[in-house]
Amino acid sequence: xxxxxxxxxxxxxxxxxxxxxxxxxxxxxxxxxxxxxxxxxxxxxxxxxxxxxxxxxxxxxxxxxxxxxxxxxxxxxxxxxxxxxxxxxxxxxxxxxxxxxxxxxxxxxxxxxxxxxxxxxxxxxxxxxxxxxxxxxxxxxxxxxxxxxxxxxxxxxxxxxxxxxxxxxxxxxxxxxxxxxxxxxxxxxxxxxxxxxxxxxxxxxxxxxxxxxxxxxxxxxxxxxxxxxxxxxxxxxxxxxxxxxxxxxxxxxxxxxxxxxxxxxxxxxxxxxxxxxxxxxxxxxxxxxxxxxxxxxxxxxxxxxxxxxxxxxxxxxxxxxxxxxxxxxxxxxxxx
Amino acid sequence: xxxxxxxxxxxxxxxxxxxxxxxxxxxxxxxxxxxxxxxxxxxxxxxxxxxxxxxxxxxxxxxxxxxxxxxxxxxxxxxxxxxxxxxxxxxxxxxxxxxxxxxxxxxxxxxxxxxxxxxxxxxxxxxxxxxxxxxxxxxxxxxxxxxxxxxxxxxxxxxxxxxxxxxxxxxxxxxxxxxxxxxxxxxxxxxxxxxxxxxxxxxxxxxxxxxxxxxxxxxxxxxxxxxxxxxxxxxxxxxxxxxxxxxxxxxxxxxxxxxxxxxxxxxxxxxxxxxxxxxxxxxxxxxxxxxxxxxxxxxxxxxxxxxxxxxxxxxxxxxxxxxxxxxxxxxxxxxx
DNA sequence: CCTCGTTTTGCAATCCTATGCAAAAGGCCG
DNA sequence: CGGCCTTTTGCATAGGATTGCAAAACGAGG
Numbered sequence: 001x002x003x004x005x006x007x008x009x010x011x012x013x014x015x016x017x018x019x020x021x022x023x024x025x026x027x028x029x030x031x032x033x034x035x036x037x038x039x040x041x042x043x044x045x046x047x048x049x050x051x052x053x054x055x056x057x058x059x060x061x062x063x064x065x066x067x068x069x070x071x072x073x074x075x076x077x078x079x080x081x082x083x084x085x086x087x088x089x090x091x092x093x094x095x096x097x098x099x100x101x102x103x104x105x106x107x108x109x110x111x112x113x114x115x116x117x118x119x120x121x122x123x124x125x126x127x128x129x130x131x132x133x134x135x136x137x138x139x140x141x142x143x144x145x146x147x148x149x150x151x152x153x154x155x156x157x158x159x160x161x162x163x164x165x166x167x168x169x170x171x172x173x174x175x176x177x178x179x180x181x182x183x184x185x186x187x188x189x190x191x192x193x194x195x196x197x198x199x200x201x202x203x204x205x206x207x208x209x210x211x212x213x214x215x216x217x218x219x220x221x222x223x224x225x226x227x228x229x230x231x232x233x234x235x236x237x238x239x240x241x242x243x244x245x246x247x248x249x250x251x252x253x254x255x256x257x258x259x260x261x262x263x264x265x266x267x268x269x270x271x272x273x274x275x276x277x278x279x280x281x282x283x284x285x286x287x288x289x290x291x292x293x294x295x296x297x298x299x300x301x302x303x304x305x306x307x308x309x310x311x312x313x314x315x316x317x318x319x320x321x322x323x324x325x326x327x328x329x330x331x332x333x334x335x336x
Numbered sequence: 337x338x339x340x341x342x343x344x345x346x347x348x349x350x351x352x353x354x355x356x357x358x359x360x361x362x363x364x365x366x367x368x369x370x371x372x373x374x375x376x377x378x379x380x381x382x383x384x385x386x387x388x389x390x391x392x393x394x395x396x397x398x399x400x401x402x403x404x405x406x407x408x409x410x411x412x413x414x415x416x417x418x419x420x421x422x423x424x425x426x427x428x429x430x431x432x433x434x435x436x437x438x439x440x441x442x443x444x445x446x447x448x449x450x451x452x453x454x455x456x457x458x459x460x461x462x463x464x465x466x467x468x469x470x471x472x473x474x475x476x477x478x479x480x481x482x483x484x485x486x487x488x489x490x491x492x493x494x495x496x497x498x499x500x501x502x503x504x505x506x507x508x509x510x511x512x513x514x515x516x517x518x519x520x521x522x523x524x525x526x527x528x529x530x531x532x533x534x535x536x537x538x539x540x541x542x543x544x545x546x547x548x549x550x551x552x553x554x555x556x557x558x559x560x561x562x563x564x565x566x567x568x569x570x571x572x573x574x575x576x577x578x579x580x581x582x583x584x585x586x587x588x589x590x591x592x593x594x595x596x597x598x599x600x601x602x603x604x605x606x607x608x609x610x611x612x613x614x615x616x617x618x619x620x621x622x623x624x625x626x627x628x629x630x631x632x633x634x635x636x637x638x639x640x641x642x643x644x645x646x647x648x649x650x651x652x653x654x655x656x657x658x659x660x661x662x663x664x665x666x667x668x669x670x671x672x
Numbered sequence: 673c674c675t676c677g678t679t680t681t682g683c684a685a686t687c688c689t690a691t692g693c694a695a696a697a698g699g700c701c702g
Numbered sequence: 703c704g705g706c707c708t709t710t711t712g713c714a715t716a717g718g719a720t721t722g723c724a725a726a727a728c729g730a731g732g
Contacts, residue, residue: 054688
């Protein structure tokens with residue numbers, strides 16, 4: 001090949017200017033019309049492009065955002081990832097992706113590695129940070145946004161849907177539908193989202209004079225949800241189920257129909273949470289609380305870039321989403 | 337906070353050694369027991385971690401792999417992404433992700449940006465590269481692996497399933513099932529996968545004395561597939577459909593059942609391609625050709641790291657996958 | 673205790689670009 | 703054309719690590 005890496009120095013030589021001139025042209029600093037042209041021409045001939053690493057090293061800004069994500073099998077996350085990535089690309093940022101499977105030391109390592117990479121900011125999708133890590137990120141001056149997870153820390157921004165309100169809506173909807181034995185297969189109760197949804201749900205049931213006959217943790221997995229479903233049927237004789245997210249709700253519907261031959265919503269109503277694209281597919285037609293991914297992504301990016309570029313304080317955003325009425329749950333009179 | 341960035345120099349000072357000693361300890365070069373201890377201790381107290389950027393700049397290796405991906409709504413890709421990322425993390429690499437939506441200039445830009453980031457290698461998932469780009473990557477000495485896409489270039493490695501054989505299997509299966517009017521809703525015929533599957537399918541039909549009554553391009557989208565389905569029914573009266581991938585096949589089944597009230601497989605058999613997790617869910621129980629994601633990911637990583645670390649030549653891997661018999665297509669006598 | 677061979681160590685250069693500073697060039701007006 | 707103000711430009715340094723080279727330290731054997 002031709003002498004491999006082309007540096008600003010070579011371009012400078014060819015254009016008959018100094019290296020700093022080249023740098024200025026490519027970093028958008030001031031330069032005379034003439035030099036810009038000469039440099040651009042030389043660069044084009046040589047196929048020069050600035051080395052982002054060197055640039056980052058000196059500016060201290062990498063224009064890379066670290067994304068920590070735990071689940072990708074729940075359709076909500078690919079969806080979010082795609083939007084996040086696209087929007088960030090438009091702003092000249094890129095995503096360095098890290099899978100964190102476990103919830104403990106795994107995450108610690110991953111965050112350390114992110115810091116090593118000098119990322120400008122971190123987004124965690126459904127992953128929490130312990131206090132030590134939070135402190136580290138803060139000390140390193142790296143903003144963090146928790147996506148779809150809440151945490152009691154003034155140091156980190158977070159973007160969630162209004163899970164409590166969402167849970168409430170489901171309760172009101174199911175009560176209005178005249179259901180007598182309402183159960184809840186919760187999202188992992190170690191997560192704020194799982195807790196909040198359950199919380200709102202119980203509160204509204206109580207307010208309406210009803211109660212939840214049983215709550216079982218489904219751990220956000222298909223397997224967990226399927227097992228919970230079995231118990232809900234055999235032990236608790238439910239006639240309605242609020243499931244902590246859509247991903248589990250599909251498993252619940254599969255189990256109900258396939259294993260138990262139960263008609264949904266004829267015999268049992270099922271309501272999910274998220275409104276992933278698949279929820280609208282006719283095979284499930286899942287009634288569910290929408291988490292507006294688009295808005296959540298916008299808020300996440302606004303918040304993160306605000307902290308990175310304008311040193312704004314971390315903010316907690318809570319976005320409301322409507323209950324999407326479909327066919328998996330009996331619809332009360334007058335609700336349409 | 338305490339003086340912000342901690343450098344090897346500060347660690348050196350505290351440990352009473354030279355900066356190069358610190359570097360040697362952290363880069364695994366030789367050092368005496370005593371220095372290692374002193375340095376480790378000092379580093380721990382200060383919370384020092386090497387700056388990956390600086391390291392990459394001088395070594396010329398970033399341990400970052402660029403991943404270009406077009407679709408994330410097709411469950412096959414999140415699945416692949418998750419595995420790729422996990423396996424690469426184990427090897428000390430990380431993924432910088434780029435979405436390339438269009439097929440043309442979009443990809444060009446994205447690759448240039450990847451090169452700017454000095455990635456050690458590139459994986460493209462269902463995205464092809466034009467000759468100019470291929471040349472650039474080659475000139476920059478950056479290996480490329482095409483994942484799930486083939487291309488006539490000796491410069492790039494590729495990993496696909498054996499799409500021709502897969503297409504053949506489907507044809508044989510449908511003919512054995514006694515179907516008379518077999519149609520094909522192809523994957524985008526601008527893609528090697530789409531073409532090869534169709535190719536194998538047609539070849540085997542011809543070999544068996546049958547023929548395909550119609551082929552319509554579904555462009556890998558739900559919408560495209562739904563429209564194709566309508567025409568297949570109204571214009572071509574098919575009794576079996578081979579669909580270019582699972583993602584579209586779900587749409588086809590939805591359309592058949594919902595819009596036309598057709599029984600699957602009673603009236604029309606549907607066969608997909610990929611065997612994404614959802615294909616096994618009872619709501620679809622899709623008969624489909626499996627693309628062994630796990631093996632494909634392994635092959636991709638082996639190939640890529642082989643090129644990066646041992647300068648091996650690019651290789652073309654083709655992995656066979658079985659036809660998964662489920663319930664969306666009539667099963668011929670004696671096939672189980 | 674001296675010598676020789678092997679490790680360890682420190683020095684200094686290198687990777688490539690950005691940027692503060694001072695000098696040079698350019699523009700405008702009288 | 704000279705003086706003054708604004709841009710443009712080049713020099714030199716910085717950013718944080720790796721690494722070849724030569725000097726220093728170490729260990730063993732005589």
